[in-house]
Amino acid sequence: MTSTENETGRRPARGARRKGKRHPLATVALLFIGLLITGGAYAAINATSSATAEVDMNSPQTIEQGQKLFVANCATCHNMNAEGVPGVAPSLIGVGAASVDFQVGTGRMPMSFQGPQALQKPPQFTDEQIKQMAAYIASLAPGPAIPSEDLVNGEGDVAMGGELFRVNCAMCHNVAGAGGALTEGKFAPDLSGVSGSHIFEAMLTGPQNMPVFNDTNITPEHKKDIIAYLKFIDSQTSVGGYALASLGPVAEGLFIWIFGAGVIIAITVWITARSN
Amino acid sequence: MAEDAHSDESTAVAPAHGSEHSVASVDVGLAVVPAPEDAFQDPGLPPHHLRVTDTNPRRQRRAQRTVFSLFYLSIAGSIFAVAAYMAFPIEDGSFTAIRINNLFIGLGIALALLGLGFGAVHWAKALMGDHELTDPRHPVRGSEETRARSIEIFQQANEESGFGRRTLIRNTLIGALIAFPLPAVAMLRGLAPQNQDPVALLKETMWDKGVRLVRDPLGTPIKASDVTLGSVFHVIPDGLNKLPHDEMLNAKAKAIVLLVRMDPSELHETPERKSWSYDGIVAYSKVCTHVGCPVALYEQQTHHLLCPCHQSQFDISNGAAVIFGPAARPLPQLPIAVDDEGYLVAQSDFTEPVGPSFWERDKA
Numbered sequence: 001m002t003s004t005e006n007e008t009g010r011r012p013a014r015g016a017r018r019k020g021k022r023h024p025l026a027t028v029a030l031l032f033i034g035l036l037i038t039g040g041a042y043a044a045i046n047a048t049s050s051a052t053a054e055v056d057m058n059s060p061q062t063i064e065q066g067q068k069l070f071v072a073n074c075a076t077c078h079n080m081n082a083e084g085v086p087g088v089a090p091s092l093i094g095v096g097a098a099s100v101d102f103q104v105g106t107g108r109m110p111m112s113f114q115g116p117q118a119l120q121k122p123p124q125f126t127d128e129q130i131k132q133m134a135a136y137i138a139s140l141a142p143g144p145a146i147p148s149e150d151l152v153n154g155e156g157d158v159a160m161g162g163e164l165f166r167v168n169c170a171m172c173h174n175v176a177g178a179g180g181a182l183t184e185g186k187f188a189p190d191l192s193g194v195s196g197s198h199i200f201e202a203m204l205t206g207p208q209n210m211p212v213f214n215d216t217n218i219t220p221e222h223k224k225d226i227i228a229y230l231k232f233i234d235s236q237t238s239v240g241g242y243a244l245a246s247l248g249p250v251a252e253g254l255f256i257w258i259f260g261a262g263v264i265i266a267i268t269v270w271i272t273a274r275s276n
Numbered sequence: 277m278a279e280d281a282h283s284d285e286s287t288a289v290a291p292a293h294g295s296e297h298s299v300a301s302v303d304v305g306l307a308v309v310p311a312p313e314d315a316f317q318d319p320g321l322p323p324h325h326l327r328v329t330d331t332n333p334r335r336q337r338r339a340q341r342t343v344f345s346l347f348y349l350s351i352a353g354s355i356f357a358v359a360a361y362m363a364f365p366i367e368d369g370s371f372t373a374i375r376i377n378n379l380f381i382g383l384g385i386a387l388a389l390l391g392l393g394f395g396a397v398h399w400a401k402a403l404m405g406d407h408e409l410t411d412p413r414h415p416v417r418g419s420e421e422t423r424a425r426s427i428e429i430f431q432q433a434n435e436e437s438g439f440g441r442r443t444l445i446r447n448t449l450i451g452a453l454i455a456f457p458l459p460a461v462a463m464l465r466g467l468a469p470q471n472q473d474p475v476a477l478l479k480e481t482m483w484d485k486g487v488r489l490v491r492d493p494l495g496t497p498i499k500a501s502d503v504t505l506g507s508v509f510h511v512i513p514d515g516l517n518k519l520p521h522d523e524m525l526n527a528k529a530k531a532i533v534l535l536v537r538m539d540p541s542e543l544h545e546t547p548e549r550k551s552w553s554y555d556g557i558v559a560y561s562k563v564c565t566h567v568g569c570p571v572a573l574y575e576q577q578t579h580h581l582l583c584p585c586h587q588s589q590f591d592i593s594n595g596a597a598v599i600f601g602p603a604a605r606p607l608p609q610l611p612i613a614v615d616d617e618g619y620l621v622a623q624s625d626f627t628e629p630v631g632p633s634f635w636e637r638d639k640a
Contacts, residue, residue, distance in 0.1 A: 167492050167510050171572040171584060182575060183582050183589055183600075209575035211508035211536070216499070217491070239371040241379070275327050275401040 055131035057097065057138065057146075066136030069129055073110055082140055095205065096143020097134035102201035104130045106194075116185030117208050144204045151224050152196030154231035161229030164222055168213060176246035177230050182209065192234050196227045321410060329402045339402040343395050350391025357384025475636040479629045481513075481530040483610060488514035489535060489559065489620040497619040498535070503557050506576040509535040511559065513622070530630055532562040533610055534572055535620070536592060538579055544594050552611035554620070559610040560596050563631040564588060566603040581607070604633070 055062055071080065077089035084091035092099075103109040107121035123130070134146060166175060174180050177191035186209055191199065200223050206212035218226070244251040329336040360380035366373045418426075434440050468474035488497045492510040495517045503509060511533040516524055540556040552558070560581075564571040569585035579593035588601030596607040608630050611623035629637055 163493055171570070180584070182573060183578070183580055186575065188573075206506050206576055209577045211574050211576040212504055212506040214502070214504050214507055216502035217507060217509055237372060237375070239375045241375070271397050271401075275329070275406075 055128055055135065057131065057135040059135075062132050062135045063139045064136075065129075066132035066134070066139075069125070069133050070136050073125075074133070077111075082137065092137050092140070094141040094143045095137060097131075097138040097146045098144040098201040099205040099207070100134035100137045101130055101146045102198055102205060102207055104133060106198055108207070117187070120189060144201070147197055147200045147204070147220070147223075149197075151220050152200050152227055154196050154224075154228045156221070156225035156228035158225070158228050158232045160222065161225030161227070161232075164218060165226050165229050168218065169226070172210075174246065174248070176233060176243075178246040180247075191230055194230075196231070199227050199230060200224075321408075324408050327402065327406055330406060336403070339398070343399045343403065346391045346395030346398065348391075350388045350395065353384050353387025353389075353391055355384075357381050357388065360384050475634070478530075478631075478634055478637075480625055481630060482516060482527045483513050483531060483533075483622045483625045485622065485624050486615070487622045488615070489533065489612065489622065490514045490516075492532065493517070499618045500554055500557060500614050500620055501618065503535060503537045503620075505537055505539065505556075507537050508574045508576070510562070510572065511535045530563065532570060533559050534562045534574065534581070535559045535612075536574060536576075536579075538576075538593060542579065542593050546595060549595065549609065549611075552609055552623070554612055554614055557612065557620070558592065559612050559620075559622075560590075560592065561608045561610065561626060561630040563607075564603060565598075565605040565607060565632060566601070568631045571607070 070078075070082065074082075074092075078084055078092055079089075082092040103118070104125055105123055105127075107123045108118040110124065111118045112121065125133070131146075137143070138145065165173075165177075169177075172180055172182065172188035173191055174188075179188050179190040181187050188210070200220075202210060203213040203218060203223055203226070204215070213223075215223075238246075244255060329339050357380075360377070360383075364373065364377040364380055366377045439446055469477060489509075489511045490497050490513070492512045495512070495514070497514065498509060498511070512528060513531050516527055516531065519527060535557065537555075537557045543553065543556055543558065545553060562570050562572055564583045564585065566583065566586055566588050569583055571581055571583035571588065571590065573582040573584055574580075574592070575582070579591060580599070581590040581592050581596065583589070583601065583603065586602050588603035589599045590596040590603070590607055591599050596609065598604070598606060608626040608628050610626055612620055613623050615621045
């Protein structure tokens with residue numbers, strides 16, 4: 001009896017749904033499709049924008065565009081002909097396209113203020129504009145070029161790269177690439193998340209106080225190995241728990257003295273306090 | 277006793293004239309001095325307050341529940357640790373497996389121990405008998421009889437043992453105690469090479485006339501033209517990598533060298549060292565003269581070399597002079613030249629011992 005009542009009770013509702021009401025999951029499905037399209041389109045646009053970075057470094061138009069950008073954005077300090085101003089900014093004659101791609105691509109140039117060293121910040125130019133400026137600087141005098149993609153893809157010999165990194169880089173950049181302090185406010189930056197081409201260009205050109213590791217000192221193949229090592233340690237999870245920025249004894253000591261000793265003092269106070 | 281103490285105190289802190297203290301006269305022998313009546317009184321012990329668990333049966337039951345719950349939690353933690361050990365094996369040896377295994381076993385054991393500890397302390401504080409006991413501080417000085425008796429005991433012991441009388445026994449005992457740490461000294465000496473003079477070993481390295489400067493760790497020779505402006509090379513002597521591993525490490529610890537090139541106009545050299553560099557290329561020992569850390573944090577614009585251990589700074593453009601930090605001497609310079617094939621070679625060994633000071637360092 002109750003079952004027939006239920007049957008009859010449901011029927012009008014079903015009818016209504018068929019006529020106009022959407023299935024409750026329809027909204028979710030629609031939302032999902034919408035997000036998928038937006039995300040896909042975004043990814044596609046992103047892919048195309050990086051694909052357009054293929055700039056012909058030797059064409060006169062590129063160099064001319066680069067010169068315009070240079071005059072508008074860099075000449076204040078580096079002088080109209082890129083010869084630099086003593087005590088203000090170095091000459092850019094012969095620093096090569098690699099130097100421009102590193103300095104402008106990591107946002108270090110244009111420098112926001114004079115300080116111990118130029119700081120990394122979001123780049124102010126598109127990849128295309130950076131390549132144009134690089135082409136202009138490279139046209140002034142021969143210098144290190146931007147490395148090809150196969151040298152910076154991180155597919156080198158990780159073990160070899162690790163050995164070279166520990167001998168040549170780890171004293172400043174820390175064995176885990178976490179960076180470290182230098183003198184008078186200068187520091188070696190953290191290397192995690194830095195793109196392979198920027199790592200390669202930094203070794204090649206020696207930005208700011210970093211020494212130069214030219215291709216006779218560390219061959220391009222070995223630079224590729226070092227990039228592979230950095231990408232490898234980037235991808236490793238910290239097996240010992242939270243790594244405290246991999247800074248080593250200072251961060252770990254600070255943590256245990258403040259947090260560990262604090263907990264011990266709190267427990268001691270609780271044990272000796274009168275129960276109310 | 278108490279009266280005496282009181283009057284002594286009042287002499288010491290006799291208030292000035294016209295103070296608001298009500299003044300009473302206390303006769304202490306010859307002098308009559310005023311004593312404040314409101315001198316600091318012993319407040320005694322605070323009254324004993326009953327705990328809520330003593331007065332409120334419901335709170336008592338709750339405390340009881342908390343304690344046994346903590347103990348149950350401890351049991352659960354122990355079982356959890358055993359279960360985690362079985363559930364997250366590290367048989368495949370991967371780092372992630374080790375991490376998860378350690379994390380959950382650790383959480384289980386921590387729960388077991390913290391449950392026990394917190395339960396026991398809470399039990400003692402909230403439920404166990406709450407009696408306040410006072411134990412008055414007794415005088416530090418023992419009674420005359422105790423003091424006399426302890427002196428007597430010492431004298432008796434001296435007499436019976438003959439420590440003061442049997443001087444040979446006493447002196448040999450002292451001698452044995454002095455000799456006891458000697459094996460440690462011998463063993464420390466044993467850390468140094470056995471058949472060679474350690475002083476001579478500290479004074480010389482693998483570098484010699486004509487030994488090529490090669491890259492660390494590859495062992496490939498370096499042409500002077502390879503060392504471009506602003507470059508830094510980490511250098512070992514040629515042939516080092518062919519040594520047996522232990523020997524290699526010892527030799528490397530002394531022979532590591534940093535090779536840099538700077539604009540010759542920036543390089544300030546003393547006249548006697550003019551011939552030690554090659555066209556702005558200079559080579560310095562990488563062993564800090566403070567306590568021997570490898571000092572290799574080179575800044576190519578300032579030409580400063582920073583030691584990461586104790587922040588000593590050396591100015592490479594100026595004979596590696598110490599410009600900051602605890603190092604006492606400049607880094608030793610390796611005299612370099614170029615051979616017929618254009619490769620960099622050493623002119624000789626270092627002209628002074630590398631690394632930190634040792635007693636015989638300055639002796640010929």
